Amino acid sequence: MTAAKRYLLVVLATALCPVVAFADDWTPPAERTDLTPKDMKRVESVTRPTTDFSKPERFETMQGGAATTKATVNRDVFSQSSENITFAEEETFKLGNALFRKFWVSSPSSTQASDGLGPLFNARSCQSCHLKDGRGHPPEGDSDATSMFLRLARPARTPEEQARIDSYETINFPDAVYGGQFQDFAVPGLAAEGHMKIDYTEKPFTLGDGTVVSLREPTYSVTDLAYGPMGEDTTLSPRIANQMIGMGLIQAIHPADILAKADPDDADGDGISGRPAIVSDHRTGDVKLGRFGWKAQNASVRDQSSGAFSGDIGISSPDAPNHWGDCSETEADCLAMPHGAQPRLGETEAPDPVMELVTFYSENLAVPARRDVDDPEVLRGKQVFYEAGCTSCHTPKYVTSRDAENAAHRFQLIWPYSDFLLHDMGEGLADHQQVGVADGYEWRTAPLWGTGLTEVVSGHSFFLHDGRARNRTEAILWHGGEAEDARDNFANASKEDRDALIKFLESL
16 A cells, blocks of 8 residues: 555545755756657647648647546536546546545644644635636635735845845745735634735726727735734735646646747847746755746646645645744744644655645646637637737647656647746736746746636636736736737737637637
């Protein structure tokens, strides 16, 4: 019996970052090393941008390659496993799913394999934020903010602090009192940090044909602060939870293919200057290419998972072993609360078996098959998408590495529609918060696959990092900075072309 199975049996019976040597530099791969010359020609041919919009491209329906799910489109379509994992891996996937959905409880508890929540937290389970494995949303009306939170950070204040950022040792510095994440829930006997407040102002945007679209512009603040004032230079960055599909395939994209799209100095003069996010691995400290999170601050699915366990739920893991989560040194009441680490299960509240299972689950949530790829209006919308310049950042397709850790992810033609680089999106979307190499104007290009099913899976149509956009048209019109020309091309297009582009996005 594996350690993972032993751990889960204990869980079901009772309930149902370390100091590392840091790399000084990183040599990015100049070209793919996993392909033969014959393979390379095949990859270059199949990933070449299309110029024929009269019919679908070959394999376009299979957005996730052989891992694509053809399950019935309903609320559970994002929760399917990759079609090409083995029968034995299906068991691992299901065990990971159970842990992803598990509600953690405060310590001490009779359910000893499930205690350790908080003491300060934003959610009690992974699934609470990633609704049906889809995207979160801002609070609307009387609803709470469980699937949305505020990142807190201040800029470097000294040359020594800046050197730590420049060497990828850290991505920024937390608020001295409230830490790196504002948490609006707490275990019994402890006060939550406070509450997020959002005020919206309607802002008109006039399209080329005179149509006026109202965009809602948010302003963020915090109220009911329980532990004193927040730092004057602390910035608030709102984030909704990302959809979970296709993460293992994104991880399997060879870094050379992502880096080949980078043009930090806009050498080709096209106005697009994507930059790679360079980060350190949470466990090893090795410098790697970031590709997960709104600012690509995490290099791997496991890094993304351990950060969420710690920051969102307050659960320690081997990668982030602080039992009190994001409690700062000044929150003495929080640090005085009991934790949930059980020596018989491991040294942390979520020991390695948990991290392994949740990571595997997160890596193998399948991308749904495309729909209506041969619909004439969808094909027209695809052409408008290309001609407007959207593919300058939303790269349609890749062939994953032959060296991917999981055989299911190897050498797959996938269609994520992202270059996974950082781009300046203009003042309108700026959060003015530095995250590693990303400045306060830069965001990772969000993958578009699966976004056409947001309403089906998550029950809403809110888009962008903070859900301010109430539909796809608003999301496009918020694009600025490097994306301003593409936005204006959409805004000045005919209504028929705009509608066609939206229908294309709905097919993804």
